[in-house]
Amino acid sequence: MSEFLLLLLSTALVNNVVLIKFLGLCPVMGVSKSMDSAFGMGLATTFVITLAAGASWMLDNWLLQPLGLGYLRILTFILVIAAVVQFTEMFIKKSSPGLYQSLGIYLPLITTNCAVLGVALLNVEQKFSLFKSLLYGFGSALGFTLVLLIFAGLRERVALARVPTAFAGAPIAFVTISLLALAFMGFSGLNV
């Protein structure tokens, strides 16, 4: 049990998908202007990553490896991810038009969010079991959502501050997120 908990914690914090592995930076910069849309994006991405991690594990272990089609891995994974994202998009459009509007182009772009493909590929590389892959996917997604929320909160504060003109907008956001990355590096010293 503690092994699973450890896996969850270490994927969320120590090996944070955004700030340590630098995967999925595009939505982190793009959808972090307000806490509300950041939370929606986090939920959507969590859903996609977890589902895609499980689905790709199944495809890899039950289809590709028995048939010796390892070279089709990326292609199939992208196919699965695209389908899951499409489904998520339809679901959000139906259930929450406001969130759909505020996520805008970043919602279909989850397809190309490298965190999603990255997690699926890392699962294969580390030869996890199905349950562990799901946990790994969920943990990574949790880390992604956490960073997105923290960063959105910071950006909301930065928006109120009077930033020198040269730094206004994206530059101050980059400075902020790099400081956040430094902070997350501190977790690597965690002896758990």
Add this chain to the structure above:
Amino acid sequence: MIAAILSLTILGAALGIILGVANKFLQVEGNPLVDELIAMMPGSNCGQCGFPGCSGAAGAIADGSAAPTCCPPGGKALATAIAAKLGLTLDLSDMADDGPKIAVVAEELCIGCCRCSKVCPTDAILGAAKQIHNVFREACTGCSSCVEKCPTEALSMKPVPVTLQHWVMPKPALA
């Protein structure tokens, strides 16, 4: 080779069918957002935004081709309400609020032709044929559609004078 082709084809087909079924169940009729926006708009179809009527503007705002600030009669209140609905961040500072304007009839020029009162979207112009017309200040939205119709240029847009009741303390200059 054949296994690869077959497996990808089957996979693609299966996912396609799943999405097709899901699409059927999650079908959205029209854009509910546009309907909500139309309900928020003034509904006078005055055309100041440059769209044919309020529903046109609502559609344009919903798909992002128009800013929420495009409705002058709605003013800042409407703009903030729409922005909250759509989750947009809004820069109200570029919404030039040079005060509302209303139509005013120059009585010495009016010939009582009734052309203006026919186009007024809010029936704000009072007057019968061959009688001097006048504008209900409270009902005029300042859309200026009457100004173009007037054959004698008796109608003009005048800023509403600021009164003690309407005065707003200016925002302090940036420190």
Add this chain to the structure above:
Amino acid sequence: MGFMKLFKHVLADDWGVHPDDHKRPAADQPVRVMPVPAKLYLPLQQHLGGAARPSVLVGQKVRKGELIAEAQGMVSAPIHAPTSGTIVAVTEITAPHPSGLTLPAIILEADGADEWISLQACTDPFALPAAEIGQRVAAAGVVGLGGAAFPSAVKLIGASRAKVTTLVMNGGECEPYLSCDDRLMRDAAEGIVDGIRIMLHATGALVALVGIEDNKPEAIAAMQAAAALYPTVQIRPVPARYPMGSEKQLIQVLTGIEVPADGRPADIGVIVHNVGTALAVRAAVREGKPLISRLVTVNGHCAANPGNIEVRIGTLAEEVIAFAGGLKGDGIGLARRVMGGPMMGMQIPHWRVPVVKGTSGILAFDTAEVAEQEPNPCIRCSSCVKACPMGLLPLEMSARIRNEALTDAIELGLKDCIACGCCAYVCPSKIPLVQYFVHAKGELAAQDRAKLRTDATKKLAQQRQERLEREAREKAEANAKRKAEREAAAAAKAAAAPQEVTS
């Protein structure tokens, strides 16, 4: 020790600020009565609510105390002639307001006779029914003399309906520089206590708590002596601290009950009146005298001879200052003209602004007192948070207002802000915090008005649509009817014609 001290500091309700009060020597000078000036300028809107409607004609002769403008609407107050004379004009004059905009006013030329109309006196107000007192107060045009100028009768009548149990009398006078209430309590304590008893009778309240700041020992002594016989009128010294005279703060200090955020004092069974109002209520009820004069403090470093002056409503500030002894060095070094208190009063553009019912002071400040300074960036010292008597976060609110995020500012409690100015006063960076809040509140009010307007427009557009449809339908119906008639006529003709042939 250190820890306990810190703990105490956290728990103490040390809201508000302690500015130098500058009340003396003006407060210790005896009241001077200013003679009636040649012309009086009486704005139609001297109170909160609807403006009064003039009921006199230009050229009409009026006597002192005669009604010249009647109340209009639920919340309004009439205006009476402060002296006898002739109405010379109804025109626009500069309002006692920071905008410098004008407002309509009646101009009265005094004839010097100062002759009263016949007054309806009443020897025993306690025999009158409460509603009758309310009517008398309303007819006399009495408004809150503390500064907000809310029509007193509306409050009195509302209180008797709302089952108010406690009448809080505001003798705090927490604004620095002002001493008119102090002077009134020293000189007319008997009358004030009598007025308070009349108000108790009118509202049905059981007890009156008179809050007086402890920097006015003479006023407290005078009031205690006057109220000694009446157990229902209790004099309660309160610590001197700004804004002690704000109704929510005074209620909390005197009764221990906090007024809810979106509620009014009446919701917790309390109403607040100013001590000056009590005197005006007494005059209105006992003698039938309308509110035509008031005590005004002339103060500030530029005033040559500060003091309290009894002034007719409508006198120009210019003339009041001249009577009080003018300005030092003929106004050299004058940096700011203020009507009301220095914290919440109105900065006025020039002295040709009339004294209205709510004017408590005319202040002439020099550069040292104003001490204008360029604002610096916020250093997050949180002095404003500590000073805010409403427990709000001024620095956070102002940052949001600066970014036009009014909704966020409302979430932080913008609507509870009483605009007392404590935050701006304590700010070491001199950020004009309270100006942000006043601006934002005005902006919100404007948005509310725009919202109402949009709704009205929508209704009008719908009605027009309905009208057009109805007209089209009626036209079509009329056409159809005419066509049917024509056809019927033609058919009848056709039916009649062959018969003639056959016959």
